[in-house]
Amino acid sequence: EPVIRLQAVRKEYANGTVAVDSLDLDVHEHELMVLVGPSGCGKSTTLRMVNRLVEPTSGRVLVTGEDVQSIDPVALRRRIGYVIQHVGLFPHRTVAQNVGTVPALLGWDARRTRERSAELLDLVGLDHATYGKRYPHQLSGGEQQRVGVARALAADPPVLLMDEPFGAVDPAGRRHLQAEFWKIQRELGTTVMLVTHDIDEAVRLGDRIAVFSQGGHLEQLADAVTLLAR
Numbered sequence: 680e681p682v683i684r685l686q687a688v689r690k691e692y693a694n695g696t697v698a699v700d701s702l703d704l705d706v707h708e709h710e711l712m713v714l715v716g717p718s719g720c721g722k723s724t725t726l727r728m729v730n731r732l733v734e735p736t737s738g739r740v741l742v743t744g745e746d747v748q749s750i751d752p753v754a755l756r757r758r759i760g761y762v763i764q765h766v767g768l769f770p771h772r773t774v775a776q777n778v779g780t781v782p783a784l785l786g787w788d789a790r791r792t793r794e795r796s797a798e799l800l801d802l803v804g805l806d807h808a809t810y811g812k813r814y815p816h817q818l819s820g821g822e823q824q825r826v827g828v829a830r831a832l833a834a835d836p837p838v839l840l841m842d843e844p845f846g847a848v849d850p851a852g853r854r855h856l857q858a859e860f861w862k863i864q865r866e867l868g869t870t871v872m873l874v875t876h877d878i879d880e881a882v883r884l885g886d887r888i889a890v891f892s893q894g895g896h897l898e899q900l901a902d903a904v905t906l907l908a909r
């Protein structure tokens with residue numbers, strides 16, 4: 680059974696824009712699925728329907744076999760981590776507190792939350808003793824993005840959604856982060872759906888790649904090798 684399943688999904692916004700149409704897409708356990716395509720073709724909308732930030736007009740979105748519309752929001756947040764381009768760290772909370780956001784929300788005790796924060800910061804390459812007490816504005820863009828990834832992984836969600844996660848990082852730093860993230864994803868086995876308009880990123884990271892075209896249509900599914908050969 681796929682971890683994420685979209686069945687005949689359509690999203691028409693209130694102004695009449697059809698962002699996604701007739702979309703069928705499965706993402707399997709431990710898979711890193713990339714959605715790629717030009718700006719405005721419905722990638723973010725697709726991602727946001729998976730964590731219920733957007734409600735489909737018709738069709739069904741299932742996570743681990745359950746319709747997301749029927750999963751309680753706190754349970755959904757435990758199951759799904761979310762990383763966006765400008766990570767939106769809470770400016771008045773330390774890096775460690777930011778990483779502990781979801782565990783705290785889930786009612787973990789303070790000590791377990793602290794230990795988990797430290798572990799995750801180390802995992803994304805930020806020494807927790809150095810970085811944990813800092814505030815977001817004291818970090819570079821790339822470091823903030825790492826904190827965003829650590830925060831999304833803190834409660835060990837089986838599913839991670841990433842929307843242009845490395846978009847705000849300079850090209851050299853981006854390749855470094857992509858490589859590190861790829862290793863972490865392999866190690867943790869997290870099922871990932873990642874949105875990008877960067878074909879190079881898609882090929883570097885994707886186990887499978889869904890190519891979107893204008894009008895919210897899925898053009899094809901390819902593995903990186905096929906895409907490179909085109």
Ligand code: ADP
Pocket residue numbers: 692693694696697698716717718719720721722723724725
């Ligand atoms: P992508 O992530 O591929 O850039 P989006 O899913 O953000 O595409 O957008 C798909 C289409 O839906 C675009 O035409 C966009 O302008 C439109 N759209 C996105 N969000 C909204 C909204 N809240 N209301 C109306 N139209 C929207």
Ligand code: ADP
Pocket residue numbers: 730755756759760761762766767780781831
């Ligand atoms: P609060 O409800 O405490 O105000 P937010 O709603 O601002 O917190 O969310 C805190 C952070 O949790 C978000 O910035 C986001 O990155 C992260 N997050 C984790 N899981 C999800 C999810 N499934 N949907 C949306 N955001 C999530």
